[in-house]
Amino acid sequence: MKRRVHVLGTGGTIAGAQPDPGHYGYTAAQFGIDWLLNAVPGLDRLATLSGEQVVNIGSQDMDDGIWLQLARRVNEVLASPATDAALITHGTDTLEETGYFLSLVTASDKPVVMVGSMRPATAISADGPANIYNGVAVAADPRACRRGTLIVLNDEIHHARNAVKTGTSNPSAFSSMSRGLAGITSAGRVEWFEREPHPIGGPPRFDVGGLESLPRVDILHAHANMSIDLIDAAIAGGARGIVVAGVGAGNMSARAIERLARAAQHGTVVVRSSRVVSAMVLRNAELDDDGLGFVAAGDLNAAKSRALLALALTRTSDPQHVQSMFDQN
Ligand code: GLU
Numbered sequence: 001m002k003r004r005v006h007v008l009g010t011g012g013t014i015a016g017a018q019p020d021p022g023h024y025g026y027t028a029a030q031f032g033i034d035w036l037l038n039a040v041p042g043l044d045r046l047a048t049l050s051g052e053q054v055v056n057i058g059s060q061d062m063d064d065g066i067w068l069q070l071a072r073r074v075n076e077v078l079a080s081p082a083t084d085a086a087l088i089t090h091g092t093d094t095l096e097e098t099g100y101f102l103s104l105v106t107a108s109d110k111p112v113v114m115v116g117s118m119r120p121a122t123a124i125s126a127d128g129p130a131n132i133y134n135g136v137a138v139a140a141d142p143r144a145c146r147r148g149t150l151i152v153l154n155d156e157i158h159h160a161r162n163a164v165k166t167g168t169s170n171p172s173a174f175s176s177m178s179r180g181l182a183g184i185t186s187a188g189r190v191e192w193f194e195r196e197p198h199p200i201g202g203p204p205r206f207d208v209g210g211l212e213s214l215p216r217v218d219i220l221h222a223h224a225n226m227s228i229d230l231i232d233a234a235i236a237g238g239a240r241g242i243v244v245a246g247v248g249a250g251n252m253s254a255r256a257i258e259r260l261a262r263a264a265q266h267g268t269v270v271v272r273s274s275r276v277v278s279a280m281v282l283r284n285a286e287l288d289d290d291g292l293g294f295v296a297a298g299d300l301n302a303a304k305s306r307a308l309l310a311l312a313l314t315r316t317s318d319p320q321h322v323q324s325m326f327d328q329n
Contacts, residue, residue, distance in 0.1 A: 009033030012091025016120035059091025099160025264293035
């Protein structure tokens with residue numbers, strides 16, 4: 001029997017319309033999920049499909065409320081014996097963090113696969129249909145179980161935990177950096193690089209079933225001449241956590257360190273990540289995290305660190321406890 005894949009549409013360029021093929025201007029999130037699926041020939045050979053529209057937005061407008069709505073829907077759909085896998089269409093701008101968030105909150109071993117595209121649905125050589133085709137093939141593959149959320153684009157299968165958007169226009173816009181791809185896929189054929197699945201971003205640790213919102217976490221970008229004004233603004237605005245996209249291995253100006261250490265003493269959880277695309281932020285290397293009360297993000301970038309910290313803060317404000325959650329990821 002064919003595997004049953006339920007598709008959840010959220011918008012993005014994959015659902016976008018480009019009125020003039022000779023001009024790159026376009027509007028994201030113009031087509032619904034049924035239109036997108038009907039535009040892909042032969043999908044019914046891969047799986048039995050059903051679909052629903054969760055939202056239809058450019059993923060720059062993704063927020064914590066929609067994350068919780070989407071997570072609850074994914075968990076409901078996968079809890080049903082009538083569904084073998086979920087496929088989510090999504091804009092590429094925030095695909096990596098939505099995917100990682102879902103890895104942390106999905107209460108099922110069944111595959112969760114996300115697809116986007118770099119070219120709008122009406123563009124010449126639109127990449128969306130091939131990505132949907134390959135995404136359905138991956139979702140329908142029983143070997144995709146227990147691998148955390150997967151992202152399929154440009155014939156590549158990424159663990160959402162590792163994927164980073166590294167380009168803004170080329171269809172080859174995602175990289176899994178030094179951790180590498182989960183596999184490759186072409187014309188519906190799927191090759192896994194690790195035969196034995198193992199949970200990435202899981203096992204599920206956060207139950208979001210009863211959550212109406214997530215604690216506020218702000219990201220601050222470190223740079224030469226960094227002041228403390230935006231740190232003050234984040235705290236005044238109610239942030240319970242701050243992620244610094246630090247220079248180098250999670251560094252920042254002396255005055256920023258001093259201000260954030262004071263914030264940490266007063267209960268704000270401060271995570272040091274990096275603005276460097278291929279980064280490893282180790283604890284107690286150049287900075288004394290123990291003394292300052294900071295958390296080191298390892299190789300989780302700032303956007304993914306925000307997702308994990310927001311979920312961690314639903315349980316604890318103890319930086320050591322939060323550090324242990326980052327260490328497990
Ligand atoms: N801003 C759009 C989005 O993220 C465009 C990026 C894309 O989908 O490729 O939804």
